[in-house]
Amino acid sequence: MIASPSAARDYSGPIIETEALHKRYPGVTALDSLRLRVEPGVVGLVGPNGAGKSTLLKILLGLLQPTSGSATVLGFDVARQSMQVRDLVGYSPEHDCIPGDMSAVNFVVHMARMSGIPAKAARERAAEALRYVGLFEERYRHMQGYSTGMKQRVKLAQAIAHDPRLLFLDEPTNGLDPEGRDEMLALIERVGREFGMAIVMSSHLLSEIERVCDGLVLIEQGRLVRAGRIAELTDETSVLVVDLEGDAAPLASQLRGQGVEAAADGRRLEILVQPEEALPVRDAVVAAVADAGLPLLRLEQRRRQLEELFEPGQREPVA
Amino acid sequence: MTTGAAPGEAPGGPRGTIYDLRYRPYEGERLGRRFAVWSLYVLSLRHAFGLGRGALPKTLAFGLVGLAFIPAIIQLAVAALAPGDFEIVDPVGFYSFIQIIIMLFAAALASDLVGNDRRFGVLPLYFSRPLRPDDYGIAKLAALASAMLAVTVLPQVVMFAGNWLGAADAWDWAKENAGEFGPIVGSGLMICATFAAIGLLTATYAGRRSLAIVGVLAVFLVPFMVVEAIMSISDADAVRYAIFFSPAHVVRAFTLVLFDAVPALDSGSDDNVIAQADMPDAVLVIAALLYAGVGMALALYRFRSST
Structure with a gap:
């Protein structure tokens, strides 16, 4: 006091x-x-x-x-x-x-x-x-x-x-x-x-x-x-953004099958990444994209926005 | 919006820039709560007369003060032109002569003092500062009571001084009339205290300003008229106590006691009702003190619980 x-x-x-x-x-x-x-x-x-x-x-x-x-x-x-x-x-x-x-x-x-x-x-x-x-x-x-x-x-x-x-x-x-x-x-x-x-x-x-x-x-x-x-x-988690030439939905569900938190939005794939597993997830995504034969336009890792942490619709990635 | 450059700065700076003024922390004295209450009192008093505000509140307050001074002005003019013992209104009768002006003044200012801070939502700013719950009400009560001096004691004192200056023999006049000065001030102060307390108390119950004005007037005038009416048609013993329900009568009775001028029954006086009530002086004084004291306590309670 x-x-x-x-x-x-x-x-x-x-x-x-x-x-x-x-x-x-x-x-x-x-x-x-x-x-x-x-x-x-x-x-x-x-x-x-x-x-x-x-x-x-x-x-x-x-x-x-x-x-x-x-x-x-x-x-x-x-x-x-x-x-x-x-x-x-x-x-x-x-x-x-x-x-x-x-x-x-x-x-x-x-x-x-x-x-x-x-x-x-x-x-x-x-x-x-x-x-x-x-x-x-x-x-x-x-x-x-x-x-x-x-x-x-x-x-x-x-x-x-x-x-x-x-x-x-x-x-x-x-x-x-x-x-x-x-x-x-x-x-x-x-x-x-x-x-x-x-x-x-x-x-x-x-x-x-x-x-x-x-x-x-x-x-x-x-x-x-x-x-x-x-x-x-915002550092706790980051987002891997993948832009593809083609529908991202099948890829998203395939990745979710492997335990990766992936969501598709048209031709864009957004993946939640915990810091400790950044590299393996990245590798798995690149491999999956190559397997699907879809041309990869962009792959970018960015810090999350506050909104993504809290907006109810985006708390968990959804397909 | 930043619409201009500060004095001494280069004009034409881009819109939206934050001016480069270095912040200076305050290291000086902090005066605390008493000073805050004093500041609120001073501001409320100034605002009561419209100072620092628009034309309307100024016109209203000073207009009513002007009306309250009319008897004094006429009296002084006549005394100056034709010195003698002429009186339009004597000190005993003055307050009831301008009673309606006093009531209007109390109603207009009480509604303004209470209503403005609420209407503009300023109260949270006061109560987030180091004030105690009663401080706000005390400042407002004191401000209204002080403002009311302008329509009560002040014109009387001016008239008193003018009569003295105009008297043929100033010494004789002083010997004869000096005893009235105390009652003039004492009864004026009682009117200020009672009308301020009841006025503010009533105004806290009214949401809108117009309602507050009507409400305050009604609290004084309705019992006044009812008491006058029933006492003129009935002389039953119980009716004598009716004057205690009319603050205006109680305060009037206090004035008469102070001037030692309670009239005889059926003497044709305007104060016949008070003669009819036939109460001991002490009871009338206590009743008036109770009206002022209880009124203030209730007003403070209302300020505390409604803010």
């Missing part, structure tokens, strides 16, 4: 730890015995809508009480020490939280003051935070005319203005067009790499997480499905 706030700023243990965390609403279990340990870095919290991502973030902030179980954030217990947690955390909720009748600069100044930053410093930090997120002249305008992208930026600015150690960003790219999405992801990446803030970012899009995050927590129906470093998760 950490004694003082300044010591907390140098904390280097896991940013989040939960033990048998349970949250039940009438008729719905939002979190089910969630056991989690999240190391510092930029961490993606992924899961389908209703998986329990927002519930988890709210419990970690002390906005919701868990039904049972415990959780710590930056070493502080969220139930008993939520004040210390909130001192060190910045939060950008999923839903709109922008008061349209205020200017961005007044809003961010106010929110910095709400985190205890003195008035003068709050003005300086708000101006800087808004510059970091790319809002300049428009920050003096009332926010009711802002685009979704500008609002998302203000939400990020108010979350970083008090220089937190950890950011909770709930669906920060919600409602953005592809270009706005790219810009927001670049911004988040920069905040995580350069500003020295750990980030937990929820998203229902794996591609976003893969682009920005180095760690990943996947939850589904309130349960932990997988957690770890993305590089390790």
